[in-house]
Amino acid sequence: MPLSRRALVCALAASSFALAAAPAQAQSVKIGIVGPFSGPFAHYGALFKAAAEAYVAGQGGKLGGREVELIYRDTGGPNPAQTKSLVQELIVKDKVDYLGGFVFTPNALAVAPLIQQSQTPTVIFNAATSSITEKSDYFVRTGYTLWQVTVPLARWAAKQNIARVVTAVTDYGPGLDAEAAFKSEFARQGGTVVESIRMPIATTDFGPFVQRIKASGAQAVYTFLPGGPPNLGFIKAYNENGLAKSGVRFLGTAETDEFDLQKFGDSAVGLTTAFHYSGAHDSAANKAFVAALKKQDPGAAANYASVGAWDGMHVIQKMIEATGGRKDGPKAIATARTLQWESPRGPVRIDGKTRHITQDVYLRQVEKVGGVLVNKEVESFGPQVDHGLAQ
Missing domain, CATH: 3.40.50.2300 (Response regulator)
Known part of the structure; x- marks a missing residue:
């Protein structure tokens, strides 16, 4: 039996009210x-x-x-x-x-x-x-941030009687932060940065920069590079040019990143970094x-x-x-x-x-455990703020 016009209007109104009253489905x-x-x-x-x-x-x-x-x-x-x-x-x-x-x-x-x-x-x-x-x-x-992980490393280096350091960083924002953080804190601790090297972000040949580090007479090099191929290239040049054998200490942050770590081989053993995380934590x-x-x-x-x-x-x-x-x-x-x-x-x-996150920063050294290279946390520097924003 067909609906009367009035019944149809009432039915539509009731339907509309029901739809309006139903809770809207939550969007993702x-x-x-x-x-x-x-x-x-x-x-x-x-x-x-x-x-x-x-x-x-x-x-x-x-x-x-x-x-x-x-x-x-x-x-x-x-x-x-x-x-x-x-x-x-x-x-x-x-x-x-x-x-x-x-x-x-x-x-x-x-x-x-x-x-x-x-x-x-x-x-x-x-x-x-x-x-x-x-x-x-x-x-x-x-x-x-680079200030967060670098300041405690600079303090540690001074306590190891390292007095002369070269900084070698990739020439963009984080690298400049890394350089400024190490230089300022190391000077505060009585150390001297004998040369500051800035490397273009597109660099693939690190040999000339490493030769400058070797010729500087520094006891250590503090470096920052973006993750990936630059890490492999720099550390390869560091070893091939005899810096490790001549006693020039390697000080870094993320350069022994777990993504690349096994690719370095045994030449990475002993490399020292300060960082907020290790896969071996x-x-x-x-x-x-x-x-x-x-x-x-x-x-x-x-x-x-x-x-x-x-x-x-x-x-x-x-x-x-x-x-x-x-x-x-x-x-x-x-x-x-x-x-x-x-x-x-x-x-x-x-x-x-x-x-910004406040977190513990650790001194790490690359060790071989069960045939696998790991960033072994050997010391905690305790919770660190972003020292760069505290300047």
Whole structure:
């Protein structure tokens, strides 16, 4: 029997009311992860992806009770203009709620105005220049800075009666931070930097620079290079030019990164670095992290890039919980400022003022354990702030 006009209107009205009364289905939280997924630094992107997905899997596939969508964008390497374009697309077209990643300082600095304008909480997994977090109120860092890991190393070197050092760094933001941190603290401790060498970021032949170090009469070289091929090239030149045999100590930070460590062979044994993480860190949290990472991607290395992404996802989870999954940049960042937790690297907290992670820094030496090279933590310098932002 056909419905009367009045009955039809009533039925439509009731249906509309029912739809309006039904709770709207919660949309997934969108997280954009920006990094190099191609080119010579593509391992960073792969490690970000493995760690982020391992973290989400460990939380049952959700963060803060909300479904999440991870959206990856490839910068290819240090490319500020490309990175800015990608992030603008993520914010405007993809409407991401959070951003994470960023390997290179120039890329992170390029997007700061976009982050500030859109109030998009952005977790820096790696880029290591101190000033980054000053460029937007919505930056939080779970990586490290060169000041943070270098100042305790300079103090240690002075205590070893090392009086004359050459600094040799890649000529861009983090390298300049590394040079400034070592020179200033080493001078404070009574030491002398006899020469400061800056190497172009595209350098592949480190022989001429290493020869200058050898000729300087220094007792040690403090170096900073971006991860990947430059590490292998510099340490190869260091050994082939006889610096180790002549007693010139190697002092570094991430140069014996777990991603490349086995490629060095026995020539790496004894190399000394100061850093915030080692894949060999002995804790239950680190063992769980290593296991989760390997389950997600058997080829992934537990190193500073993957642990920065893992902890970055923890921070994003806590921001999602605090905001109920809604996009609320100020509330999310206010929450991030209060966070402290047990990381695979040890106890950490976000500095409420700088939005940078405070963490223990360790003196490490490369050792061979069971036929495998590891960064053995031989001393803890205790919790370190970003000394660069304290200047």
